[in-house]
Amino acid sequence: MTDPVRHLLLVLGDQLDADSTLLQQADSQQDRVWMAEVAQEATHVWSHKARITLFLAAMRHFREAIAAQGFAATYHTLESHRKTRLGELLDQDLKQLRPAAVHLVLPGDYRVYQEIREVCEAAGVPLELLTDAHFIDSPEGFADWARGRKQLRLEYYYRVLRRRTGLLMEQDQPAGDKWNFDGDNRKTFGREGPGMLPAPLAFSPDRSTSEVMALVEQRFADHPGDLASFDWPVTREQALEALDDFIRHRLPAFGPYQDALWQDEPWLYHSRLSAALNLKLLSPMEVCRAAEAAWREGQAPLQSVEGFIRQILGWREYVRGLYWYRMPDYLDGNALAAPHDLPAFYWTGETDMHCLAQAIGQTLEYGYAHHIQRLMVTGLYALLFGVRPRAVHEWYLAVYVDAVEWVEAPNTIGMSQFGDGGLMASKPYCATGKYIQRMSNYCGDCRYSPQQRVGDEACPFTTLYWDFLHRNRERLERIPRMNMQLRNLQRIDEAEMRSITATAREHRKRVG
Numbered sequence: 001m002t003d004p005v006r007h008l009l010l011v012l013g014d015q016l017d018a019d020s021t022l023l024q025q026a027d028s029q030q031d032r033v034w035m036a037e038v039a040q041e042a043t044h045v046w047s048h049k050a051r052i053t054l055f056l057a058a059m060r061h062f063r064e065a066i067a068a069q070g071f072a073a074t075y076h077t078l079e080s081h082r083k084t085r086l087g088e089l090l091d092q093d094l095k096q097l098r099p100a101a102v103h104l105v106l107p108g109d110y111r112v113y114q115e116i117r118e119v120c121e122a123a124g125v126p127l128e129l130l131t132d133a134h135f136i137d138s139p140e141g142f143a144d145w146a147r148g149r150k151q152l153r154l155e156y157y158y159r160v161l162r163r164r165t166g167l168l169m170e171q172d173q174p175a176g177d178k179w180n181f182d183g184d185n186r187k188t189f190g191r192e193g194p195g196m197l198p199a200p201l202a203f204s205p206d207r208s209t210s211e212v213m214a215l216v217e218q219r220f221a222d223h224p225g226d227l228a229s230f231d232w233p234v235t236r237e238q239a240l241e242a243l244d245d246f247i248r249h250r251l252p253a254f255g256p257y258q259d260a261l262w263q264d265e266p267w268l269y270h271s272r273l274s275a276a277l278n279l280k281l282l283s284p285m286e287v288c289r290a291a292e293a294a295w296r297e298g299q300a301p302l303q304s305v306e307g308f309i310r311q312i313l314g315w316r317e318y319v320r321g322l323y324w325y326r327m328p329d330y331l332d333g334n335a336l337a338a339p340h341d342l343p344a345f346y347w348t349g350e351t352d353m354h355c356l357a358q359a360i361g362q363t364l365e366y367g368y369a370h371h372i373q374r375l376m377v378t379g380l381y382a383l384l385f386g387v388r389p390r391a392v393h394e395w396y397l398a399v400y401v402d403a404v405e406w407v408e409a410p411n412t413i414g415m416s417q418f419g420d421g422g423l424m425a426s427k428p429y430c431a432t433g434k435y436i437q438r439m440s441n442y443c444g445d446c447r448y449s450p451q452q453r454v455g456d457e458a459c460p461f462t463t464l465y466w467d468f469l470h471r472n473r474e475r476l477e478r479i480p481r482m483n484m485q486l487r488n489l490q491r492i493d494e495a496e497m498r499s500i501t502a503t504a505r506e507h508r509k510r511v512g
């Protein structure tokens, strides 16, 4: 007979924070941690093997960490049960353990939160939602800021959080007298390329992670992606090493090159910290403080440190606020009425468009692509092609190791596909192939020409861009920041527009 459980402490796969309120407020003598590996989390979207591996490996390591803290835990491994859903296992254990209450920190996915709520309610066990100390702001804080505003803009929210945290502030003024160094942070590598890049730290899978990899290969054999290169941090200690490695070796050049792309260089000066942050192995505040300290100690320039902190203090908090502000309807946003399915090559990388082959190939190999690849290569193509934002969302949620719905959905549906009609972005991120040509060396090895918009050699991005403006002209006319692009559209005569439409139709037919 086990001791009665006072509080059952639910720890989900993206809540691996030993300092969370859930564990800090708990009494290890009376409360019990509950964790479960379930197939549904790998199959509700067709998850990349590296994404499944990362979550399961990190969960298993976390189980060991909390056992060392003296917590008793009920932990269901994937092999130990035949249930597919988290709710089924929870229901079974609530009946058996009869806790006085279930404690939970807000999940990263609305669907999971609903499921837990329903199970607790049906079992008659009170569910208490605890404050999530990981994030810098709360969903309520964001909603208070957003309510009554005609437009939500990151810049103003970011300044509120800069002031509140004191990050990069000198008294009440921004360090360097500027809130924003974006103008300095759009460099390309030029013809000579990036040269020798500092290789990021790699973490060889230990025994426990290797067991998970074997399990994933067996249970999810037909899932996309590869595990041969799996080297992500899966413990807090490893995550801290990865942070230190980034701050020392890549942060100094992060800012200027944050928008650049280069063939066969997946990491450039990016941090690779998103997965560790989203698992909550790292806290956003400690990451921002580490970057700020590097600037104060003269080890990294302000333009890089501000550029990096803006991503975490700004974008990361902003998208979380927006997600909870707009769910559950957010996922159905399709403001441009895009009708098409996702082209099949997104799952294989087999395409003659070199930039897409690179970005998708790398995604399948590592479960990673950096921001500009996601936004201005795979995202841009889907937007111009007219793929339903929900289908694009399901792909992004499946293929990246850092994908959790609260962060992925606003980035995909809002920022990249303009599905929310302009909540996330003040205008669609649309451009021709010339943008990719300017920011990368992809086009040199491509059979298409970014300058051409009709004919066999026309770059599909360029053709689809003009076709996109033409198809959506009426909707886009309502967006002031689109004026210049629409004026350029007017310069195309009718006959050429017909050729562009025909080339776009031909391309869609071939790809579809």
Ligand SMILES: Cc1cc2nc3c(=O)[nH]c(=O)nc-3n(C[C@H](O)[C@H](O)[C@H](O)COP(=O)(O)OP(=O)(O)OC[C@H]3O[C@@H](n4cnc5c(N)ncnc54)[C@H](O)[C@@H]3O)c2cc1C
Pocket (backbone or CB within 6 Å): 269, 270, 271, 272, 273, 274, 275, 277, 278, 308, 311, 312, 315, 316, 317, 319, 369, 370, 371, 372, 374, 375, 379, 396, 397, 400, 402, 403, 404, 407, 408, 409, 411, 412, 415, 416
């Ligand atoms: C279509 C699309 C889908 C995306 N899906 C995800 C996702 O599922 N999970 C995810 O964490 N990020 C997502 N992003 C944001 C961004 O691309 C990734 O955070 C970044 O590429 C992760 O790599 P990194 O850690 O090397 O980031 P870096 O370039 O080093 O940036 C530093 C950190 O800033 C944060 N960050 C940067 N940009 C954003 C952003 N736009 N929104 C939120 N946080 C940001 C991340 O935590 C990241 O680790 C998406 C972006 C787009 C355009």
Ligand code: SF4
Pocket (backbone or CB within 6 Å): 353, 354, 355, 356, 433, 434, 436, 437, 442, 443, 444, 446, 447, 448, 449, 450, 459, 460, 461, 462
């Ligand atoms: S030419 Fe077009 S399709 Fe080819 S790499 Fe450049 S942007 Fe991509």
